[in-house]
Amino acid sequence: LISSPGVMIDLTSGTLTGDVVESEKRLKDLAGVFVNESLRARMDPATIIYRVQTHVAEKEGMEGGLFYGTSFVYPGLVGDEYFMTKGHFHSKIDRAEYYWCIQGEGMLILMDIHGKCWAEKMVAGSLHYISGYIAHRIANTGRSLLAVGACWPSDAGHDYKTITDKGFMARLRKIDGVPQLIPVR
Numbered sequence: 001l002i003s004s005p006g007v008m009i010d011l012t013s014g015t016l017t018g019d020v021v022e023s024e025k026r027l028k029d030l031a032g033v034f035v036n037e038s039l040r041a042r043m044d045p046a047t048i049i050y051r052v053q054t055h056v057a058e059k060e061g062m063e064g065g066l067f068y069g070t071s072f073v074y075p076g077l078v079g080d081e082y083f084m085t086k087g088h089f090h091s092k093i094d095r096a097e098y099y100w101c102i103q104g105e106g107m108l109i110l111m112d113i114h115g116k117c118w119a120e121k122m123v124a125g126s127l128h129y130i131s132g133y134i135a136h137r138i139a140n141t142g143r144s145l146l147a148v149g150a151c152w153p154s155d156a157g158h159d160y161k162t163i164t165d166k167g168f169m170a171r172l173r174k175i176d177g178v179p180q181l182i183p184v185r
């Protein structure tokens with residue numbers, strides 16, 4: 001009647017062990033994601049930008065379930081733009097999500113359906129509620145690994161295409177040594 005947990009999370013690093021699905025994105029997988037695409041194409045294609053560990057407790061698309069994931073974004077820049085995730089709306093666009101920062105320093109970059117962008121600072125322990133209809137991506141603004149926990153509905157899905165086609169309307173760039181969110185003209 002009493003079982004051991006099928007998955008463990010290291011609360012310091014965010015690392016999951018056990019029943020976990022792993023994925024990663026390297027620079028070669030991120031064509032068109034950064035403003036300076038020609039520079040990205042000239043950088044080492046094998047550079048890891050981020051990894052995701054997911055505990056897939058339900059079937060993708062199931063209504064009423066939840067997923068947990070930890071995203072790890074590596075420190076670095078493409079020109080003056082911080083390493084970051086692709087970002088997405090949810091396919092079921094009204095679905096919300098929680099993010100929380102486990103280690104490192106970063107920025108949660110948000111955009112509504114009209115293209116208005118804003119950002120929230122992420123530090124270990126910061127909690128971020130992302131309501132529906134808001135696209136989200138995370139950037140590492142520090143010098144060490146950024147780890148962010150996430151919990152989202154199992155029927156939310158990921159709409160990457162809208163971001164691939166239109167991009168975010170603002171970019172997080174390192175200007176005078178600090179992160180600044182710069183609108184795209």
Ligand SMILES: [Fe+2]
Pocket residue numbers: 088089090097136152
């Ligand atoms: Fe999401």
